[in-house]
Amino acid sequence: QKLKDGLTRTRNNFTAKIDGILSLGRKIDDELFEELEEILILADVGVITTEKIIDNIKIKAKEQKIKEADKIKDLLAEEIYNIMDANEKPFNITSPAMILIVGVNGVGKTTTIGKLANKYKNEGKKVLLVAADTFRAAAIDQLEVWASRNNCEIIRHEEGSDPASVVFDGIKAAKARGADIILCDTAGRLHNKKNLMEELKKIYRVAQREFDNSNIETLLVLDATTGQNAVQQAKIFKEAVNVTGIILTKLDGTAKGGIVISIKSELDIPVRFIGVGEGIDDLQEFDSEKFVRALFE
Ligand code: GDP
Numbered sequence: 001q002k003l004k005d006g007l008t009r010t011r012n013n014f015t016a017k018i019d020g021i022l023s024l025g026r027k028i029d030d031e032l033f034e035e036l037e038e039i040l041i042l043a044d045v046g047v048i049t050t051e052k053i054i055d056n057i058k059i060k061a062k063e064q065k066i067k068e069a070d071k072i073k074d075l076l077a078e079e080i081y082n083i084m085d086a087n088e089k090p091f092n093i094t095s096p097a098m099i100l101i102v103g104v105n106g107v108g109k110t111t112t113i114g115k116l117a118n119k120y121k122n123e124g125k126k127v128l129l130v131a132a133d134t135f136r137a138a139a140i141d142q143l144e145v146w147a148s149r150n151n152c153e154i155i156r157h158e159e160g161s162d163p164a165s166v167v168f169d170g171i172k173a174a175k176a177r178g179a180d181i182i183l184c185d186t187a188g189r190l191h192n193k194k195n196l197m198e199e200l201k202k203i204y205r206v207a208q209r210e211f212d213n214s215n216i217e218t219l220l221v222l223d224a225t226t227g228q229n230a231v232q233q234a235k236i237f238k239e240a241v242n243v244t245g246i247i248l249t250k251l252d253g254t255a256k257g258g259i260v261i262s263i264k265s266e267l268d269i270p271v272r273f274i275g276v277g278e279g280i281d282d283l284q285e286f287d288s289e290k291f292v293r294a295l296f297e
Contacts (some may be wrong), residue, residue: 204241
């Protein structure tokens with residue numbers, strides 16, 4: 001239900017429009033498919049992905065000799081589910097693990113770390129935060145607020161210090177204190193792209209050297225309200241670091257939730273979590289089946 005609520009704007013826009021055109025009695029013809037295509041594109045599903053979906057639906061509708069327009073909705077749900085679920089393994093991290101959170105400023109990195117800390121604490125895990133966005137004093141302070149709210153430890157250095165050395169200290173502290181999950185914040189000043197990417201690579205190298213390689217996740221945070229821009233950001237980050245998953249925030253703030261489909265289809269990086277509000281509980285593990293159901297039911 002919470003997921004459904006989080007998708008209210010998308011449901012009111014995208015889903016309601018689809019229901020509108022696929023109502024009973026409507027003839028299945030090119031005009032119908034054109035209208036459907038437009039709705040998908042307007043919901044940020046992306047042009048390439050939309051075309052793929054429409055083509056597949058046309059083929060299946062023909063094969064299955066579908067006559068009623070409302071049955072097209074089932075085919076659409078099936079197509080979306082197939083895209084979302086392709087090559088997906090569940091997000092299972094075994095302790096101790098390190099999660100690097102990367103992404104552009106303002107997308108919701110710090111908030112998401114707060115939410116993740118809460119989630120893992122509730123699972124009985126010992127969480128340690130690492131403030132490796134040393135570029136902005138405010139970012140360090142903000143993370144500190146989440147640390148005290150979650151009652152977990154934080155490793156921080158002064159503003160302007162070397163982020164990789166904060167990470168080094170963070171891992172050392174996590175080992176000494178027996179932390180299960182290290183959540184590491186990083187900088188996101190994309191206007192200085194080259195420096196930022198070098199910084200992230202260095203952080204990643206330190207993490208790999210000091211920590212068990214197999215247990216490092218790099219999760220890229222993307223803001224759903226930025227639409228196709230988010231896809232572009234992902235391409236930039238993918239070049240610099242091994243992005244293992246995506247966290248899509250602010251889905252509650254957009255009517256264009258189709259961006260989730262676009263991201264999965266065009267990047268082939270699993271979506272791991274979605275943000276559906278500003279509260280500490282407003283983060284959900286992404287489940288493609290639940291997502292499609294919440295969208296269409
Ligand atoms: P950062 O610069 O990437 O660390 O971004 P912040 O964590 O500071 O978040 C920027 C703003 O987005 C804050 O006002 C957050 O409350 C808000 N925010 C983060 N995630 C969500 C979400 O899932 N839904 C909504 N509505 N707002 C969010």
